[in-house]
Amino acid sequence: MGLEEYKGVFIYAQQVDNKLSSIAFELIGKAKELASDLGTEVTAVLLGSNVKGLADELGEYGADKVIVVDNPELETYRTEPYAQALAAVINEYKPEIMLVGATAIGRDLGPTVSARVATGLTADCTKLEIGDFPLQPVPGKEDEQKHNQLLMTRPAFGGNTIATIACPDNRPQMATVRPGVMQKLPKEEGRKAEVIEFNPALEKNNRYVEIQEVVKAVGNVQNIMDAKVLVSGGRGVGSKENFQMLQDLADVFGGMVSCSRAVVENGWLAQDYQVGQTGKTVRPQIYFAIGISGAIQHVAGMEESDLIIAINKDEDAPIFQVADYGIVGDLNKIVPALTEALKAEMGK
Amino acid sequence: MNIVVCIKQVPDTKGGVKFNPDGTLDRAAMLAIMNPDDKAGLEAALRIKDETGAKVTVLTMGLPKADAVLREAMAMGADEAILVTDRVLGGADTWATSTTIAGALRNLDYDLIITGRQAIDGDTAQVGPQIAEHLGLPVISYAEDIKVEGDSVIVKRQYEDRYHVVKAKMPCLITALSELNEPRYMTPGGIFDACDKEVTVWGRADLKDVDDSNLGLKGSPTKIAKASDKVPKGAGEKVNLDPAESVAYLIGKFKEKHII
Numbered sequence: 001m002g003l004e005e006y007k008g009v010f011i012y013a014q015q016v017d018n019k020l021s022s023i024a025f026e027l028i029g030k031a032k033e034l035a036s037d038l039g040t041e042v043t044a045v046l047l048g049s050n051v052k053g054l055a056d057e058l059g060e061y062g063a064d065k066v067i068v069v070d071n072p073e074l075e076t077y078r079t080e081p082y083a084q085a086l087a088a089v090i091n092e093y094k095p096e097i098m099l100v101g102a103t104a105i106g107r108d109l110g111p112t113v114s115a116r117v118a119t120g121l122t123a124d125c126t127k128l129e130i131g132d133f134p135l136q137p138v139p140g141k142e143d144e145q146k147h148n149q150l151l152m153t154r155p156a157f158g159g160n161t162i163a164t165i166a167c168p169d170n171r172p173q174m175a176t177v178r179p180g181v182m183q184k185l186p187k188e189e190g191r192k193a194e195v196i197e198f199n200p201a202l203e204k205n206n207r208y209v210e211i212q213e214v215v216k217a218v219g220n221v222q223n224i225m226d227a228k229v230l231v232s233g234g235r236g237v238g239s240k241e242n243f244q245m246l247q248d249l250a251d252v253f254g255g256m257v258s259c260s261r262a263v264v265e266n267g268w269l270a271q272d273y274q275v276g277q278t279g280k281t282v283r284p285q286i287y288f289a290i291g292i293s294g295a296i297q298h299v300a301g302m303e304e305s306d307l308i309i310a311i312n313k314d315e316d317a318p319i320f321q322v323a324d325y326g327i328v329g330d331l332n333k334i335v336p337a338l339t340e341a342l343k344a345e346m347g348k
Numbered sequence: 349m350n351i352v353v354c355i356k357q358v359p360d361t362k363g364g365v366k367f368n369p370d371g372t373l374d375r376a377a378m379l380a381i382m383n384p385d386d387k388a389g390l391e392a393a394l395r396i397k398d399e400t401g402a403k404v405t406v407l408t409m410g411l412p413k414a415d416a417v418l419r420e421a422m423a424m425g426a427d428e429a430i431l432v433t434d435r436v437l438g439g440a441d442t443w444a445t446s447t448t449i450a451g452a453l454r455n456l457d458y459d460l461i462i463t464g465r466q467a468i469d470g471d472t473a474q475v476g477p478q479i480a481e482h483l484g485l486p487v488i489s490y491a492e493d494i495k496v497e498g499d500s501v502i503v504k505r506q507y508e509d510r511y512h513v514v515k516a517k518m519p520c521l522i523t524a525l526s527e528l529n530e531p532r533y534m535t536p537g538g539i540f541d542a543c544d545k546e547v548t549v550w551g552r553a554d555l556k557d558v559d560d561s562n563l564g565l566k567g568s569p570t571k572i573a574k575a576s577d578k579v580p581k582g583a584g585e586k587v588n589l590d591p592a593e594s595v596a597y598l599i600g601k602f603k604e605k606h607i608i
Contacts, residue, residue: 016507076512079477079487104507108489111442111474115481120443120569123472135573151573157359157469163575170569206517207486212502213513223508286607307605308584309598315588325601326586333591341595345608 003096006171009035010095012086013044013058013066014105016077020054023101025061025184027177030128031099032062032185037130038148043067043095044193047085049075052195059193062185066193067093073202076214077105080207083112088200090117095172097150099128102176110176120167121174126181127153133166150175155304180228180285222256223280224273229255230284232275232302235262236291236312236331243268245332246290249339252346258282260292276301291331294319311335349402349496351393352456354449354463354479355386355421357414382417385464389524391531392494393462394425400496403427405456409437409448415547422542423534430456434551439565442470446478447562451555453483460501461521465490476523486520492527 011027013020024044031042044063046054048070055066067089073081086109090098100106100113102124114121129151137145146166150173153164167173224230231250233243246257259269261276275282277297287305292298294310294317302308303322310323311331320326327334359378368374382390393404406421408414409432418429432452440448453461461483463476473489480487492511493504503522505512534542552563561567587597602608 077507078514079489083481104490107473108477108487111472111477112481112487114474115443115446115478118443118569120441121474122570123442123470123474133571133573156471161575161577164573165570166573167570207484209486209488209514209516209520211512212515214510215513216510226508307607311594315586320586321583323586324584325598326584327594327598328586328588329591329594334594337591337595338598341599342602342608345599345602 003169003171006094006096008040008043008093008095009038009097010043010045010089010093010099010172011063012098012100012106012109013046013054013063014101014103015046015048015051015054016105018048018051018054020057021101021103022184023103023106023177023179024058026179026182027099027101028058028062029184030177030182031097034097034128034130034150035064038096040096041065043093045069045086045089047074047082049073052197055193055195060187060189060191062188062191063193065196067196067198069198069200071199071202073204076211078209078211079108079112080205080209081202082109083116084202085200086113087116089198090172092198092200098172098174100174100176102178106176110174114174117172119170119172119174121176122152122154122165122167123176125152125154125175125177128175128177128182129153133168135164149173178283180226180283224256224258224275225280225282227256227258227282227284229253229286229288230258230275230282230302230305231255231288231290232258232260232292233263233290234260234292234298235266236293237263237268238291238332240266240268242332245335245339246288249288249335249342252339252342253286255284255286260295260298289319289323290335292319293317294322349396349400349459350405350457351396351402351460351462352405352407352453352458353386353390353393353421353426354461354476355390355406355408355417356383356464356467357381357408357410357417358383358467358469376411376413380413380416382420383464383467384526385466385524387464387531388526388528389462389464389522390421390424390426391529392491392524393460394532395529396460396494396496397425405430407432407449407452407456409433409445409452418547419542419545420534422545423538424532425538428548429545430548430550432550432555436552436560436564439568440563441568441570442472442474442478443569444563444565444567446475446482447558447567448555449475450479450482451558452550453479454556455550455554459518460496461485461519462494463521463523465523465525473523476521480521483521486516487523488514488516488520489523491522491524494522494524494528
């Protein structure tokens with residue numbers, strides 16, 4: 001296999017109901033950095049039915065090229081026709097890097113396609129960079145060290161370990177990337193990508209499944225695991241009614257309210273909102289821990305958050321051990337004042 | 349009807365993690381349990397068995413001590429168990445693992461293969477779909493509900509904001525979510541029987557249509573460059589000010605971090 005034949009950073013531009021998912025733009029943002037290090041371009045791969053119109057938006061977020069596979073079989077996500085289409089793109093255009101979102105679609109499409117094109121896949125990456133493999137040259141084998149490799153970093157073991165992985169001998173180097181971690185670029189109105197229409201034949205084989213029904217969630221569609229900002233309350237919040245204060249703060253950031261186990265036990269919030277070992281593991285960009293003492297079971301579910309702010313009247317509360325910024329004080333006074341100050345700053 | 353459930357013995361992540369010098373996990377040094385998603389997959393298979401009299405075989409790839417999860421599965425009601433173990437299979441990534449398991453499955457009659465969505469050690473969710481790929485089977489990932497209807501399965505396939513009701517012809521492969529069900533307990537009689545039953549042990553030579561170049565650490569396209577325990581996060585700054593000053597302090601920090 002001529003590895004040098006493989007060029008360019010490709011991203012899978014996920015769309016659902018012919019609307020691009022946020023992860024598509026996040027992947028372009030990261031791909032631009034990688035492409036700049038490699039001196040190459042970013043190509044978005046758009047699969048669907050009547051999706052060509054979405055190519056412009058991908059251009060505005062930084063894609064240099066968009067490969068569109070438009071086929072009625074691709075109207076609703078099904079593993080097989082999508083895997084055929086993406087594998088055909090890879091075989092035809094030979095990218096050196098192929099990034100896919102670690103979504104419920106990407107975590108099905110990614111492994112299927114990587115096995116089909118016989119390459120490696122690293123799951124749920126939180127950091128991607130270009131570097132050497134091995135990281136340090138092996139004495140006496142300096143010339144065996146490979147340069148310009150994709151180094152893929154991911155948590156494993158429920159976040160207990162961090163591993164950096166390379167795929168030195170196969171192409172493309174494939175990764176799924178955790179949503180909400182990479183930054184999208186600012187939208188550049190009118191920026192155009194070169195659009196390439198590609199129409200591989202999709203073979204209707206035994207692996208097609210039949211979708212009998214699509215049921216969209218109603219009501220509680222949001223998942224605290226998807227929130228970029230979580231305002232989490234504990235027993236110290238005092239009552240169900242007081243959670244409105246937390247909701248107001250969350251609203252400023254377009255975030256969500258979550259809670260500790262005690263809050264669920266008191267019946268103040270439903271279990272869907274619980275963070276921790278018996279609840280959900282969250283990694284928002286900002287996590288407010290308000291009136292939460294910080295039992296180890298709670299901390300296990302939120303310590304990977306990018307920025308942790310704790311507000312608690314007990315200055316010895318264990319939550320302060322993991323907080324980037326700890327505020328000792330009365331949450332009933334601080335939280336509403338903070339909300340107002342933020343609104344003023346953000347012009348809301 | 350023949351159902352094969354692929355299960356994995358995983359370290360209980362609460363017990364802390366240990367590494368070999370080459371950066372791979374030292375599984376031998378850690379406590380082990382049946383992976384939760386796999387257990388839900390096994391329960392789903394056993395419910396189909398309860399209804400239809402299907403035969404349920406459990407298969408695992410791992411160290412010889414993975415025998416324990418196979419016996420647990422038989423004590424829950426699985427009929428047969430296969431352990432795939434061989435030194436040359438060690439250090440496998442998801443490609444090499446799925447190649448190995450597919451090689452073992454080629455020896456079996458199956459209508460339905462069930463795997464867990466993901467294991468709590470690697471969290472990749474890759475092995476199930478990759479086994480299906482190697483065997484040329486339809487795959488339905490993230491199953492919340494499984495029903496057998498004639499020669500097909502009807503599965504509720506979970507996505508972030510919806511689910512699809514998907515029908516697939518058997519043979520096919522399904523990956524199960526732990527939300528699928530509440531796994532049953534082992535019964536005393538089951539435990540007794542499970543001790544007496546034989547676990548079939550297969551090595552490299554028993555894998556069908558598999559090339560050595562796709563097995564174990566050497567056959568893994570992904571290589572670990574570095575692995576480490578997560579560095580515990582240290583405490584940051586803590587202030588004890590009046591409310592207005594506290595707010596001003598946080599606003600300052602948000603500006604510093606370009607959050608606002």
